[in-house]
Amino acid sequence: MASPQSASGGAEPRDAHADGSAGVAHWPAPVAPGPVRATVRLPGSKSVTNRALLLAALADAPGAVRLALRSRDADLMASALRALGAEMAPSNETPSGVDWAVTPHPVRGGASVDVGLAGTVMRFVPPVAALADGPVSFDGDAHARKRPMGPILGALRALGASVDNDALPFTIRGPVAGGEVELDASVSSQMISGLLLAAARFEKGVTVRHSGPPVPSMPHIEMTVHMLRQAGVEVDDSEADVWRVQPGTIRARDVTVEPDLSNAAPFLAAALVTGGTVVVPDWPEETTQGGDQLRHLLAEMGASVTRVPEGLRVTGAGRVRGIEADLRDVSELTPTVAALAALADGPSRISGVAHIRGHETDRITALATEINRLGGDASETDDGLVIRPRPLSGGVFHSYADHRMATAGAVIGLVVPGVEVEDIATTGKTLPEFPRMWAEMLGSTG
Numbered sequence: 308m309a310s311p312q313s314a315s316g317g318a319e320p321r322d323a324h325a326d327g328s329a330g331v332a333h334w335p336a337p338v339a340p341g342p343v344r345a346t347v348r349l350p351g352s353k354s355v356t357n358r359a360l361l362l363a364a365l366a367d368a369p370g371a372v373r374l375a376l377r378s379r380d381a382d383l384m385a386s387a388l389r390a391l392g393a394e395m396a397p398s399n400e401t402p403s404g405v406d407w408a409v410t411p412h413p414v415r416g417g418a419s420v421d422v423g424l425a426g427t428v429m430r431f432v433p434p435v436a437a438l439a440d441g442p443v444s445f446d447g448d449a450h451a452r453k454r455p456m457g458p459i460l461g462a463l464r465a466l467g468a469s470v471d472n473d474a475l476p477f478t479i480r481g482p483v484a485g486g487e488v489e490l491d492a493s494v495s496s497q498m499i500s501g502l503l504l505a506a507a508r509f510e511k512g513v514t515v516r517h518s519g520p521p522v523p524s525m526p527h528i529e530m531t532v533h534m535l536r537q538a539g540v541e542v543d544d545s546e547a548d549v550w551r552v553q554p555g556t557i558r559a560r561d562v563t564v565e566p567d568l569s570n571a572a573p574f575l576a577a578a579l580v581t582g583g584t585v586v587v588p589d590w591p592e593e594t595t596q597g598g599d600q601l602r603h604l605l606a607e608m609g610a611s612v613t614r615v616p617e618g619l620r621v622t623g624a625g626r627v628r629g630i631e632a633d634l635r636d637v638s639e640l641t642p643t644v645a646a647l648a649a650l651a652d653g654p655s656r657i658s659g660v661a662h663i664r665g666h667e668t669d670r671i672t673a674l675a676t677e678i679n680r681l682g683g684d685a686s687e688t689d690d691g692l693v694i695r696p697r698p699l700s701g702g703v704f705h706s707y708a709d710h711r712m713a714t715a716g717a718v719i720g721l722v723v724p725g726v727e728v729e730d731i732a733t734t735g736k737t738l739p740e741f742p743r744m745w746a747e748m749l750g751s752t753g
């Protein structure tokens with residue numbers, strides 16, 4: 308049940324030329340004609356947009372979500388909430404942004420939800436569906452059926468709902484009473500965020516206890532807690548690995564979404580690899596977005612990073628340094644960091660990201676495969692990658708229906724002639740305007 312913007316399966320590379328299949332065009336990644344000098348304005352954060360839309364749909368009165376991202380993942384969230392009864396009225400639409408007026412209604416059953424390949428939709432919406440007055444069924448892209456769902460579905464069962472499977476597709480039936488639950492969220496922080504976001508509407512609220520290897524992407528849980536508190540929900544996160552949400556109302560708000568800092572990664576990386584300068588306007592002073600870590604990661608890889616009145620400015624020195632980085636907290640930055648590592652003049656080791664084997668694709672295997680296909684030297688470890696310097700040459704860089712694989716290929720293609728990214732349209736998951744923005748950035752070289 309793929310939604311219309313992408314029919315991508317995600318598990319296997321799709322090479323239009325190698326296997327003779329039609330329809331997936333290769334995108335010749337543009338080589339930078341010189342050091343980039345550009346200001347790149349990023350659309351709204353996927354993670355903030357999808358949390359804000361969901362909280363607005365569960366709130367006690369109508370609210371607004373401004374500068375919300377328009378992308379496949381954000382559209383899937385809006386459609387899911389509509390299917391469950393919320394009124395969602397768009398205004399001020401541009402190709403990448405929209406203001407939503409959201410009017411909440413009692414959660415309606417009898418709906419079916421397409422999650423596409425969106426982790427935020429497949430993990431955040433089922434707890435909302437458990438509030439409905441009837442069954443709600445879920446399905447998504449072929450590869451979505453392989454992404455881990457067991458811990459959150461098991462938790463919903465333990466809290467009172469009935470769920471007929473441990474992965475997509477499944478049907479969920481409430482009511483969910485809430486209470487205390489233990490789960491292993493080492494496969495994805497979204498298992499915790501999903502439960503917390505709807506928990507105030509459960510009769511008993513929720514206490515979620517994580518037990519297992521460390522939870523990845525912790526800033527995303529902090530984002531959840533922060534946004535819940537802004538909506539007047541009482542959350543106690545004072546004990547490690549335990550989150551308590553009191554039952555109560557979720558207050559309607561007028562929220563403006565921050566730019567997507569994770570999607571800034573390939574553009575800022577372009578400054579580093581071309582020895583140019585890229586400014587991202589409206590970089591927040593304070594944020595729970597993990598993408599803010601780019602300031603430190605890029606500096607460690609050789610960039611000069613400065614806050615200027617317009618935003619964040621990153622300047623490259625024309626060489627990229629290797630890095631030793633535990634990216635557990637900011638795992639969605641791995642594809643960009645790996646692309647930079649493949650262009651670095653020293654070895655790199657990325658660790659702490661075993662769980663990204665369960666992201667849009669197995670990102671560890673995909674990155675090693677595609678870097679090596681271009682002649683690079685990347686090897687997999689259990690929880691990351693070791694990448695050593697070796698000259699790269701042109702070839703097809705497969706994207707595996709993974710937006711961040713596609714943009715990683717674009718970064719390498721800036722300085723390696725002849726790189727062709729398969730299925731660049733997959734960037735529509737979070738950044739539909741990527742090809743235009745990339746061309747515009749490169750138009751301003753010199």
Ligand SMILES: O=C(O)C1=C[C@@H](OP(=O)(O)O)[C@@H](O)[C@H](O)C1
Pocket residue numbers: 353354355426427494495496497500523524527528638639
């Ligand atoms: O809650 C969120 O918005 C996200 C959490 C993270 O997931 P994982 O914990 O599975 O890494 C992140 O990688 C993903 O892109 C978005």
Ligand SMILES: C=C(OP(=O)(O)O)C(=O)O
Pocket residue numbers: 424425426427639666667711737
């Ligand atoms: C892991 C990601 O997405 P999702 O929200 O689908 O998990 C990502 O965007 O890097």
